[in-house]
Amino acid sequence: MPYLNSEVFNRIKRRRLKIMTGVMITGFSLVIGKLAYLQVFKGEALATRAEKQYSEMIEVEGVRGVIYDRLRRELAVNLDMPSVYGVPYNIKDPGGVAKKIAAEVDLDSKFLTNKLDNKKQFVWIRRRLSPEIVKRLEEMDLKGIGFSPETKRFYPKKELIGHILGFTDIDNHGIEGIERYYERSLRGKKGSIVLERDAHHKTVLTNTLLDPLKGEDLILSIDEVIQYIMEKELAMAVDKHNAAGGVGIVMNPYTGEILAMSVHPRFNPNTPGDYKSGEWRNKAITDVYEPGSTFKFVVASGILEEGLISPNEIVHDGSGSMVYGGSVIHDPHPAGVPLTLKDVIAHSSNVGTAKIGIKLGQERLYKYATLFGFGNKTGIDLPGEVRGILRNPSTWSGRSLITISIGQEIGITPVQLITAMSAIANGGWLVRPHILSGVVNSAGEVKSIRPEIIRRVISEAASRKMTEILKDVVGPDGTGKLAATNGFTVAGKTGTAQKIDPETGRYSKSKFISSFVGFVPAEAPEIAILVVVDEPKGVAWGGSVAAPVFRNVAEQALEYMHIEPEELKEIPVMAKK
Known part of the structure; x- marks a missing residue:
């Protein structure tokens, strides 16, 4: 057997050592490269995966922003009302725990036992309890029972402003009103309860909470005092006349700011479950009705803008009826004497207004009804607004021209009507009505909402002529003389509309809608x-x-706003003369 000499043996040994070293270096390089790849490129994903395997996040709603009136009076706030939850895996005696806390959380002990005796990692036991109840539960020091700081929406004014504010559900999500419309601004950012898992993937109760963030605060255009005045007076009128309900709106005719919006019957947003869902509805924007004679100022404005009739021009002989399109139209109280355009509006003559409408014509009547905003949503920042009913002239019947002229065959909402009247008050501009006045961010900075002009409806000259005509409505001989306001001139229009009887499909002889819309002071309006x-x-x-x-x-309202009566303003001028 041949023997290797020492030189050959050493050469083979060195070669094997180099190969082994190369293999080891390559292996280590691959391992290090893999670790670097996982760390640099997959590190965040793997960490998230590991965290999910050993922890669970239970979302907690953010703290809603506060809602204020225009002078920063609180209308919607948050009350600290913690919630109690359970981690069933950590509860060794579900029945015993349930018996101890059932009475405190107002739940049946058997129901609660079943809730705690399951394989779920997390269960809510009771949401939003009073701090006193939570304190008693904490003192019991029960394993597997935890607490989450939450808030409950509270409306300190109760029924006042209820239909505007709306309300939230158990999770503080906006359901109606401003709460719903501005949900994204109010709701804030969600937080989390962190539940950790042990090596066996069983949930371990911890007190870790990732705090939620507060939403933005809202400042409304509503004035609490003016709202109270309107709600009080409207409620008194509904009670006095044993009426089914009512709507009242106060608006700044130049900016579109809604200072008050009242719907009767009222509801308390703290307890919405005590009412039928229809009672939450803000009828100022959701319910359509025929305006009756309040619509006549639209027809008169159109005829003035077109220059077809002057205010003092006689348009009607004073007779009590007329035939048009195969139908007869009547005046409840015929004047018996010739009437000018001013007289027709002041006395609310149906026949006279019908003749004005005929002079104006179908296309122009439709044009001005549309310009004043009828048949379209106003765009007010409240949920549920409807557009009303204004049919295209191509679908009108032979008598539609005169019936629409007197406020029939057309469906409007209250907010459309006050917005249209404001166009007369402010010199001919249609402005968008709005509820929000400003938004307060987390830094306390206020972003104000600017008024929005939609379009010009009529010229300033036509609006001034219309104002003079509407002042006569509230004069001694006008239909609206009871609207005359101490110390101020008023411009406005009355309306009495028959309701449709749902059983017969005809106008009822006993059910009416009574209305008045106007502005004051007439020459320099502060409110509509x-x-x-x-x-x-x-x-x-x-x-x-x-x-x-x-x-x-x-x-x-004018006294509260510190608006001086007009006669007091004239005293210095007279003194100078």
Whole structure:
């Protein structure tokens, strides 16, 4: 057997050592490269995966922003009301724990036992309890029972402003009103309860909480005092006339700011479950009705803008009826003497207005109804607004021209009507009504909402002529004389509309909608006011039912706003003369 000499043996040994070293270096390089790849490129994903394997996040809603009125009076706030939860795996005696806490959380002990005796990692036991109850539960020091800081929405004004604010559900999500419309701004950012898992993937209760972030605060255009005045006066009128309900709105005619919006019957947003869902509805924007004679100012404005009739031009001989399109139209109280355009509106003559409508014509009547905003949503920042009913002239019947002229065959909402009247008050501009005045961010900075002009409806000259005509409505011989406000001139229009009887499909002889819409002071308007009373019993004329409410609201609101009566403003001028 041949023997290797020492030189050959050493050469083979060195070669094997180099190969082994190369293999080891290559192996280590691959391992290090893999670790570097996982760390650099997959590190975050793997960490998240590991975290999910050993922890679980239970979302907690963010703290909602506070809602204020225009002077920063609180309308919607948050109350600290912690919630109690359970981790069933950590509860060794579900029945015993359930018996100890069932009475405190107002739950049946058997129901609670079943809830705790399951394989779920997490269960809510009771949401939003009073701090006193939570304190007693904490003192029991029960294993597997934890607490999460949460809040409950609270409306300190109760029924006041309920239909505007709306309300939230158990998870503090907006369901109605401003709460729903501005949900994204109010809701804030969610937080989490962190539940960790042990090596056996069983949940271990911890007290770790990732704090939620607060939402933005909202400042509304609503004035709490003016809202109270409107709600009080409207409620008194509804009660006095044994009516089915009512709507009242106060608006700044130049900016579109809604200072008050009242719906009767009212509801308390703290306890929405005590009411039928229909009672939450804001009828100022969701319910359509025929405006009756309040619509006549639209027809008169169109005829003035077109220059077809002057205010003092005689348009009607004063007779009590006329035939048009195979139908007869009547005046409830015929004047018996010739009437000018001013007289027709002041006395709310159906026949006279019908003749004005005929002069204006179908296309132009439709044009001005559309310009004033009817048939389209106003765009107010509240959920559920409807567009109303205004049919294209191509679908009108032979008598539609005169019936629409007197406020029939057209469906409007209260907010459309006050927005249209505001166009007369502000010199001919249609402005968008709005509820939000400003948004407060986390730094306390306020972003104000700017007024939005939609379009010009009529010229300033036509609006001034219309204002003079509407002042006569509230004059001694006008249908709206009971709207006359102490110390101020008023411009406005009455309306008494028959409701459709759902059983017969015809106009009811006993159900009416009484209304008055106007602005004050007439020459330099501070506020526009609309009052609508639904189905008053007995006397139903808008001038008798709604006009006095306008007066009462106007007098109190103007005094609160520190607006000097017009005669006081004239004293210095007279003294100089």
